[in-house]
Amino acid sequence: MTDNTTQNGAIISVRNTDVFYGPKQAIFNVDVDIERNAVTALIGPSGCGKSTLLRCLNRMNDVIPICEVKGDIQLAGQDIYASEVDVVALRQQVGMVFQKPNPFPKSIFDNVAYGPRIHNLTTSKADLAERVEKSLRRAGLWEEVKDRLDQPGTGLSGGQQQRLCIARAIAVEPKVILMDEPCSALDPIATATIETLIDELRERFTIAIVTHSMQQAARVSQNTAFFHLGNLVEFGATEDIFNAPKDERTQNYITGRIG
Amino acid sequence: MSDMMEVDSLTQGVDPKRHRSERLFRAFGIAAIALSLGFLVVMISSIVLRGTGAFQTTFVQIEIDLPEDKIDPEGTRNPEELALVRYGSILKQALRERFPEASTRAQRRELYRLVSATAEYTVRDQVAANPDLIGTRAKFWVRSSSDVDMFAKGNIDGSVDESQRRISDQQISWIESLRSEDALESRFNAQFFTSGDSREPEQAGIWGAVVGSFYSLLVCFILSFPLGVLAAVYLEEFAVKNRLSRIIEVNINNLAAVPSIVFGLLGLAIFLNFFNLPRSSPLVGGMVLALMTLPTIIIASRASLRAVPPSVREAALGLGASRVQTTFHHVVPLAMPGMLTGTIIGMAQALGETAPLLMIGMVAFIVDVPSGITDAATALPVQIFLWADSPERGFLEKTSAAIMVLLGFLVVMNLIAIVLRRRLEVRW
Numbered sequence: 001m002t003d004n005t006t007q008n009g010a011i012i013s014v015r016n017t018d019v020f021y022g023p024k025q026a027i028f029n030v031d032v033d034i035e036r037n038a039v040t041a042l043i044g045p046s047g048c049g050k051s052t053l054l055r056c057l058n059r060m061n062d063v064i065p066i067c068e069v070k071g072d073i074q075l076a077g078q079d080i081y082a083s084e085v086d087v088v089a090l091r092q093q094v095g096m097v098f099q100k101p102n103p104f105p106k107s108i109f110d111n112v113a114y115g116p117r118i119h120n121l122t123t124s125k126a127d128l129a130e131r132v133e134k135s136l137r138r139a140g141l142w143e144e145v146k147d148r149l150d151q152p153g154t155g156l157s158g159g160q161q162q163r164l165c166i167a168r169a170i171a172v173e174p175k176v177i178l179m180d181e182p183c184s185a186l187d188p189i190a191t192a193t194i195e196t197l198i199d200e201l202r203e204r205f206t207i208a209i210v211t212h213s214m215q216q217a218a219r220v221s222q223n224t225a226f227f228h229l230g231n232l233v234e235f236g237a238t239e240d241i242f243n244a245p246k247d248e249r250t251q252n253y254i255t256g257r258i259g
Numbered sequence: 260m261s262d263m264m265e266v267d268s269l270t271q272g273v274d275p276k277r278h279r280s281e282r283l284f285r286a287f288g289i290a291a292i293a294l295s296l297g298f299l300v301v302m303i304s305s306i307v308l309r310g311t312g313a314f315q316t317t318f319v320q321i322e323i324d325l326p327e328d329k330i331d332p333e334g335t336r337n338p339e340e341l342a343l344v345r346y347g348s349i350l351k352q353a354l355r356e357r358f359p360e361a362s363t364r365a366q367r368r369e370l371y372r373l374v375s376a377t378a379e380y381t382v383r384d385q386v387a388a389n390p391d392l393i394g395t396r397a398k399f400w401v402r403s404s405s406d407v408d409m410f411a412k413g414n415i416d417g418s419v420d421e422s423q424r425r426i427s428d429q430q431i432s433w434i435e436s437l438r439s440e441d442a443l444e445s446r447f448n449a450q451f452f453t454s455g456d457s458r459e460p461e462q463a464g465i466w467g468a469v470v471g472s473f474y475s476l477l478v479c480f481i482l483s484f485p486l487g488v489l490a491a492v493y494l495e496e497f498a499v500k501n502r503l504s505r506i507i508e509v510n511i512n513n514l515a516a517v518p519s520i521v522f523g524l525l526g527l528a529i530f531l532n533f534f535n536l537p538r539s540s541p542l543v544g545g546m547v548l549a550l551m552t553l554p555t556i557i558i559a560s561r562a563s564l565r566a567v568p569p570s571v572r573e574a575a576l577g578l579g580a581s582r583v584q585t586t587f588h589h590v591v592p593l594a595m596p597g598m599l600t601g602t603i604i605g606m607a608q609a610l611g612e613t614a615p616l617l618m619i620g621m622v623a624f625i626v627d628v629p630s631g632i633t634d635a636a637t638a639l640p641v642q643i644f645l646w647a648d649s650p651e652r653g654f655l656e657k658t659s660a661a662i663m664v665l666l667g668f669l670v671v672m673n674l675i676a677i678v679l680r681r682r683l684e685v686r687w
Contacts, residue, residue, distance in 0.1 A: 060577060065500060088579045096577035102570035104589060114588075115578040165574070172578060 011036040011176060011206050012057055012094075017071030019052050021064070026052045029071075030232045032225050034176065039198060039207045041221035041238065043214065045253065048227040050210045054178050057208065058094035059087050075176070092119055095174035099181040101161035103153030103168070108145050111153040111164055112136060115172035131171060138204075139167035140197050159190025163197065170205065177201065179209040183216065195220050214254050218242050226250045306666075310659030316448035316461060317408040318400045319374055319437060323353040323382060327394040330386065341387040346379040350401075358433055369430050375402040375461050400444065405460040405653035407434060411443060414652060425652065451660065455626045456642065460653025463646070465661050467628045471541055471621070471636030472610060472668075478545020478632055479552055479609050484602050486549075487556030488591075491598070494557070495564040496586045515554035522551045523618030531619060539620040539635040547619055548609040555608065559601020563594040596683035603676040607669050613640040639665045 010033035019027035027049040034040045034057070042050040052061070059080060061067040073080050080090055092115075103111050112132040115121075122128040132149075136142040141163045145156070153164050162182055169177055179198070183191040198207060198220050211217050217224055218238060225235040226247075234241060234250045245251045327334065330344050354370050355361065361370040378401035385399060386392050406426045409415045415424055417431050426434075437443045455467030498504045526547035530536045536543050567590050575585040591598075616622065621637050622645065629636035637645070639661065646658040 058577065060573065063572070063576065088581050091577060091579035095579075096573075098570060098573055098577070100570055102568075102574045104571065104574060105593065114575075114580075118578070118580050118584055118588075168574075168578065 009036050010034055011076055012208075013072075013074050014053070014056075015072040015074075017053075017056065017069065017073060019049070019056060019061070019070075020066075020068045022066040026230055027056075028230045030227075032232060032235055034206060034208050035223055036206050037202055037204075038222040039202055039209060039220050040223040040225065041217035042208065042210045042225050042227065043212075043217050043253075044227035044233075046212075047229075049230040050225075050227045051180055053227070054180055054208060054210050057176070057178055058091050058096055060091075060096065062087060092172050093174055094176045094178060095169035095172060097162070097165050097169055097177060097179045097182050100185050101158055101165055103156070103161050103164050105152060105154050107150045108136075108153045108156070108164060109149040112167050112171045115168060119172055121172065135167040135171040136164075138170055138201070139163045140193065140200075141167055157190070159186050159193055162186060162190070162194060166194075166197065166201075170201070174205065176206045176208065179207060181210050181212060184212060191216070214242075214256075226253060228253070303666075306659045306662050309656055310661075310663045312412050312414070313451055313656040313660030314448055315412070315445045316450075317403040317411040318444045318446050319403045319407070320398055320400050320442040320444070321350075321353050321357055321374075322396060322398050323349060324356075324396050325349065325386060325393050330393050331390075336390045336393075338387055338390075341390060342383065344383060344386075346382045346386075350374070350379050350382060358436075361429075366429060369427055370433070372404055373407055373430065373433060375404050376459060377402055377462055400446075402450075402461055403443075405651060406430075408461055409652050410434060411438075411445065414656070451657070455628045456624060456637065456645070457626060458624075460649075460651045460657060463654070463657055465639065465642060465664055467625060468637050468639045468642035468661070469664070470628050471544075471625075472638040472640075474541030474629060474632045474636065475544040475548055475616075475621075475638055476606055476610060478542055479548040480602070480606060482546060482549035483552045483556055483605070487553050487602070487605075488560050488598055490553075491557045491560030491564060492586060492591060495561050496590060497582065511554050511557050515558060518614070519551050519612050520614035520618060522547050523615030525550065526615060526619045537633045537635070539623050539625070539637075540633045541621075541629060541636050541638075542632040543619045544616050544621050544636075544638060545632070547615045548612060551612065551615060552602075552605040552609050555605035556598070556602050559604070560594065560598040563597025563601065564590060566597065567593045596680050599683070600676045600680050603672055603679070607672040607676075610668060610672070611640055611665065613638075613644055616641050617644075639668070 012034035014030055014032040014034075017027060017030045018025060030049075030053060032040075032042075032053070042054060044050050055061045056069050056073060057075075057080075061069060069081060075090070075093065079085070104114065106114075109129075109132055112135050113128055116128060116131055122131055133142060133146075136145065141160060144160060145164075153161065156164060162185075166177075166182075182198075183194050186194065195216065198209065201207060202222075209217075209221065221238045223236065224238040224241040226233045226241060226245075226249075228249050234245060234247045241250060242254055245254065326349075329349060331341065351367075351371055354373070355367065358370055361367050381401045382399050403411070406415070407430070410417070410426050410431065411434065415426055417424075417426075421428050434443065450462065451464045453466050454462065454464030457463040494504065494507065498507075526543055530543045530546055531538055536546075571589050571593065572585055575589050576582075580588065616638055620635075622641050623635060623637065624645070625635050625637050627634070643658055643661045643665065646654045646661060
């Protein structure tokens, strides 16, 4: 595939997508484009379906038996829900960082090395060590942990753990990183560090981030999608959404009147 | 003052009924614990009081003439031949010399019954080990008979009528005479730990049963641990949750409650009668115990798999690990301490199980220590059952001693479970 992007520069395009949890519909006919090398924020009140949509993008919803996805979600022109798609290959391309930092109860090194190991991305031990260092550097964690790579990742502080999870995700060199409220369990200082990091990562990766914080969406994202009760209310450049919302519900939400 | 008015009094309006019910509940709880602890103390102390005697046994010293013409008439001192000499008559001769007052046949029979039937082998082995003794007169410590042992330990009351006890007045006077000459000694009963079962209480040991139990548990572990863990992993991590998997789950839980003797009958019908596996063997015993332990292991393993936080699975899946990789790289290692604990507790249960082993013939009287899983054997709890069933007074303390050994093994296994749990548990 030479042209990895669709016409408008989006790496992921979501079209006419409905998501059901059993009989209950969580997402109604959503169209969203995740723009390449940009940060797309998915915002909205609790239960609006933004996390559900994010988890559709790397098929993490597959593990929920009652979850059913209908519609067309394409990663660089390939239907990710096509029957012949290998989920493992998809998730290698579309990595994920979760709400609660969830490092494996293993050493810092093994945490980062796990992805490259299972995907056979490195040829030698030195190669692997190099990749681990590179990933930790990109996640801005190298200087803090370089002397204790053999210590458990669970012993780090919350913010460090989350950056470790980011390092772990980028170690497999995904094209897209999905972040599900990555800062909601962190203090403001750790949050600021992660936000700076997200801004840096945008150069090499495409990022989709679910967040509860309006300010965070405004600070880190280029595009914003506002969801309400499973519907995509408004989608556009972050500046426009925050400065000149077209929909009244968006207006109410970002000014704090609903949500 | 106005502040005081705003807050309700903290001492008034207390509901006395609520307080009483709280106190009552606390009292019930303490009473329940005290009662069960009391029972435990009574049970263990009675076992210990009765059983400790079995770790000691009485030895008798007799001076024996070792005439060369009877033992080694050709004077070759060939150790192989020396190991075959019969010392029965020599020993009896020595006893008659020591107590010449035994003149009638009946008295002599009583006299010979002072020492264990194994006494002549003790003499034989010592002479064979030291052939210089031949032709001399030497003193030997030999095992007393169980009745003498019981009397020496005070388990037979000499004051009751002679017809009501297993030891005669004449024998008592001989024993007292031996004791006054320091020819009666209580020693550590090593044979109890090293030999197999016997019809004679003073010779019976638990080693055969210990080895039988060990082999049974080994077979049980080899079969039930991998099967149980893999079944749990499949059910918990891979199986689709539908009606069928729920039926399986209910049945596993029911299986855990099936009386063990039913598994014994199953073993009898299938393993012995259909597959013709060796009767009374630890192989079949272990297989039956494995059937019994499987549900326990599956239930414990599933519980510990469920206790692994979903975030670990998500993390691995999010990195592109397959389900098998996620399960075996992350989930199973984290669940392993719980699985091992469940397994050890299941094995401890199996160690104490008697009924299914009775059904497959491990209740036979077996003297030899088994040397493999297909040899006929018995197991510790069955040995206890067998001894408890024996009329001889000497088996009473053996029974309690064997119970102590069994309890010791159980305590050790549970300790191992706790230590493993502490060691392997990962906190996150």
